Amino acid sequence: MDRLRIDDFLRYKFLSNLTFSPNGSNIAFLVHESDCDENRYFSTIWLYELASGRLKQLTTAGQESLLTWLDERTILFSSVREEKDRKRKEAGEPLTVFYQIETCGGEAKRAFEIPLVVKQIEQLTRGSLVFTAIFDKTSDILAEADGREREELLKKQKEEKDYQVLDEIPFWSNGSGFTNKKRVRLYWYDIDTCNLVPISDELTNVEQFSVDKERKRLVFIGNTFDSKMEVQSDLYLYDFDSKDLTKLTHKKPFDYSFAHFLQDLIVFAGTDMEKYGINENPKIYALNPKTNKVSLLTPNLDVSMHNSVNSDCRYGNNRTSKVDGPYLYFVTTQWHSSYLNRIDTDGKIERLTLDNGSVDGFDVFDGKVIFVGLRDIKLQELYELTRQKERQISFFNEWVQKERTVFKPERFTFSSADGTTLEGWIIKPADFDQSKKYSAILDIHGGPKTVYGEVFFHEMQFWANEGYVVLYTNPRGSDGRGNDFADIRGKYGTVDYEDLMRFVDESIRRFTFIDENRLGVTGGSYGGYMTNWIIGQTDRFRAAVSQRSISNWISKFGTTDIGYFFVQDQHLATPWSDFQKLWWHSPMKYADKVKTPTLFIHSDEDYRCWLTEAIQMFTSLKYHGVDSRMVIFKGENHELSRSGKPKHRLRRLKEITDWFNKYLK
Numbered sequence: 202m203d204r205l206r207i208d209d210f211l212r213y214k215f216l217s218n219l220t221f222s223p224n225g226s227n228i229a230f231l232v233h234e235s236d237c238d239e240n241r242y243f244s245t246i247w248l249y250e251l252a253s254g255r256l257k258q259l260t261t262a263g264q265e266s267l268l269t270w271l272d273e274r275t276i277l278f279s280s281v282r283e284e285k286d287r288k289r290k291e292a293g294e295p296l297t298v299f300y301q302i303e304t305c306g307g308e309a310k311r312a313f314e315i316p317l318v319v320k321q322i323e324q325l326t327r328g329s330l331v332f333t334a335i336f337d338k339t340s341d342i343l344a345e346a347d348g349r350e351r352e353e354l355l356k357k358q359k360e361e362k363d364y365q366v367l368d369e370i371p372f373w374s375n376g377s378g379f380t381n382k383k384r385v386r387l388y389w390y391d392i393d394t395c396n397l398v399p400i401s402d403e404l405t406n407v408e409q410f411s412v413d414k415e416r417k418r419l420v421f422i423g424n425t426f427d428s429k430m431e432v433q434s435d436l437y438l439y440d441f442d443s444k445d446l447t448k449l450t451h452k453k454p455f456d457y458s459f460a461h462f463l464q465d466l467i468v469f470a471g472t473d474m475e476k477y478g479i480n481e482n483p484k485i486y487a488l489n490p491k492t493n494k495v496s497l498l499t500p501n502l503d504v505s506m507h508n509s510v511n512s513d514c515r516y517g518n519n520r521t522s523k524v525d526g527p528y529l530y531f532v533t534t535q536w537h538s539s540y541l542n543r544i545d546t547d548g549k550i551e552r553l554t555l556d557n558g559s560v561d562g563f564d565v566f567d568g569k570v571i572f573v574g575l576r577d578i579k580l581q582e583l584y585e586l587t588r589q590k591e592r593q594i595s596f597f598n599e600w601v602q603k604e605r606t607v608f609k610p611e612r613f614t615f616s617s618a619d620g621t622t623l624e625g626w627i628i629k630p631a632d633f634d635q636s637k638k639y640s641a642i643l644d645i646h647g648g649p650k651t652v653y654g655e656v657f658f659h660e661m662q663f664w665a666n667e668g669y670v671v672l673y674t675n676p677r678g679s680d681g682r683g684n685d686f687a688d689i690r691g692k693y694g695t696v697d698y699e700d701l702m703r704f705v706d707e708s709i710r711r712f713t714f715i716d717e718n719r720l721g722v723t724g725g726s727y728g729g730y731m732t733n734w735i736i737g738q739t740d741r742f743r744a745a746v747s748q749r750s751i752s753n754w755i756s757k758f759g760t761t762d763i764g765y766f767f768v769q770d771q772h773l774a775t776p777w778s779d780f781q782k783l784w785w786h787s788p789m790k791y792a793d794k795v796k797t798p799t800l801f802i803h804s805d806e807d808y809r810c811w812l813t814e815a816i817q818m819f820t821s822l823k824y825h826g827v828d829s830r831m832v833i834f835k836g837e838n839h840e841l842s843r844s845g846k847p848k849h850r851l852r853r854l855k856e857i858t859d860w861f862n863k864y865l866k
Contacts, residue, residue, distance in 0.1 A: 519562020
């Protein structure tokens with residue numbers, strides 16, 4: 202069996218957008234894989250027939266997305282297949298072209314186009330749709346123009362690209378570029394007449410929507426702002442017949458996570474953020490739309506209601522909540538795994554998946570569940586769930602276990618300084634020999650409110666195949682263990698740093714084959730912050746790689762898409778209320794103490810942790826004579842390691858590995 206190679210991820214397949222057909226006999230989904238020649242991802246529609254258990258590929262163009270069912274035999278999806286449409290999009294024209302294909306096969310047929318960039322779509326009737334799309338004044342005018350008027354508007358739009366006018370915050374967003382006065386707006390669309398009717402207003406970002414079983418009403422979550430976006434949202438009900446829009450918001454401020462119709466009620470998850478701030482775990486509520494009475498269904502539930510298990514082997518979007526019959530189905534993260542659960546209107550919760558790993562997304566029809574999972578150190582596959590028993594039904598990535606060496610992480614526990622039980626993992630290197638000494642890499646997750654678990658992680662598996670011990674842990678501040686455990690507001694660089702160092706100490710004590718003189722450390726986002734922090738506090742690491750990092754909480758506050766509210770919430774301070782506190786928690790304060798050779802990896806369109814964060818630390822280390830290197834990836838953002846262009850992801854991992862090889866081998 203061969204060792205895992207750095208470029209093997211180019212062969213991995215990633216699954217997303219699971220969608221049952223109207224009668225539940227089929228499930229359609231997208232399969233994504235790398236197209237290295239074009240330096241992009243190739244996405245096609247596949248079908249799983251439940252009766253026969255047969256998987257078949259429906260499309261081959263490779264640019265499919267936004268799939269939904271029109272009827273039991275017909276799938277609607279978006280794609281860019283014609284040269285004229287590609288040129289229109291390249292010219293900056295907002296456009297989404299839809300095609301339809303029969304499940305029995307044949308060529309996809311062009312159905313219609315919408316003069317907007319569509320984000321999420323759902324069928325109402327055979328002739329009408331509801332969707333969200335990017336809205337700004339220009340796209341709105343373009344949508345109504347034609348002929349010469351459209352050409353003039355596009356020409357003017359091209360000229361305006363030389364200028365960027367800002368009058369609100371945030372004015373940009375990671376992965377979306379400049380967003381000033383742009384919103385994700387909700388629309389109703391008539392396919393036959395091309396009639397486009399906005400449901401939400403021009404200043405509201407629609408975050409999620411759901412349609413009732415009768416296709417008569419819609420509930421959606423929106424965040425409305427003009428000058429400054431606050432971390433809060435509103436709940437709305439829309440009636441398609443009467444066109445009435447009603448605000449259902451039951452408490453302000455409140456941050457709604459998702460909302461669905463369940464029997465005669467609207468069930469939603471959210472938090473008032475009163476005790477733990479913006480990262481507070483949500484609870485589930487039921488609202489009677491006739492009386493506006495709200496009842497709390499889960500007073501004692503303390504879990505995050507999404508999947509925060511880290512992996513670098515996903516692509517595309519997956520559903521994490523849905524109503525089916527008398528139940529709301531939803532995903533939670535608990536300890537180092539994510540699980541599928543369901544709840545009824547009495548508040549009774551049942552966990553449906555029991556195995557460790559990650560439930561990346563699912564769909565459910567009449568109680569039958571199909572989900573995308575990361576199981577047994579395998580890559581994503583489809584699983585059928587019956588009475589808490591899982592059955593693997595796809596084998597897209599089975600070749601990895603058959604052809605490559607993959608190592609199972611070994612979990613162990615240890616105690617923090619205050620006696621809290623913590624968990625960590627070790628991945629032993631290829632051709633492991635207990636009598637030898639090995640270099641080790643400490644990998645720190647982002648967030649901080651996410652988790653590492655026992656799932657496939659390409660970079661970790663590759664480093665183990667390269668002969669490194671790989672270490673990772675979930676320090677205080679991580680997800681999965683309730684609000685108290687995750688709450689490190691005002692404590693960044695203290696208890697979390699202590700936990701990481703105790704983990705390294707415990708690993709060296711337990712595993713005598715680790716060479717404590719050849720340790721490396723790396724991490725991204727919050728993990729990049731902790732890497733910057735660590736090298737300013739200790740010289741125990743021989744090499745470091747800081748990725749998409751934070752170095753200065755004061756500059757982070759004023760330059761990034763979430764900085765102005767995230768910094769205040771997480772540090773309980775602003776540059777004006779407590780400048781010294783923000784500076785104390787900033788790695789830049791300690792940059793003159795750094796001796797560790799450090800590589801900085803950053804993207805020039807990372808607006809979550811802007812490029813200036815890495816530049817400050819890199820310049821400081823160079824100024825003080827520390828060997829350092831910086832690699833800037835053009836056209837990439839905060840998601841470089843997870844969904845960046847294939848060639849860029851290869852270069853990133855090669856740069857990191859070469860840096861560790863230089864200092865640790």
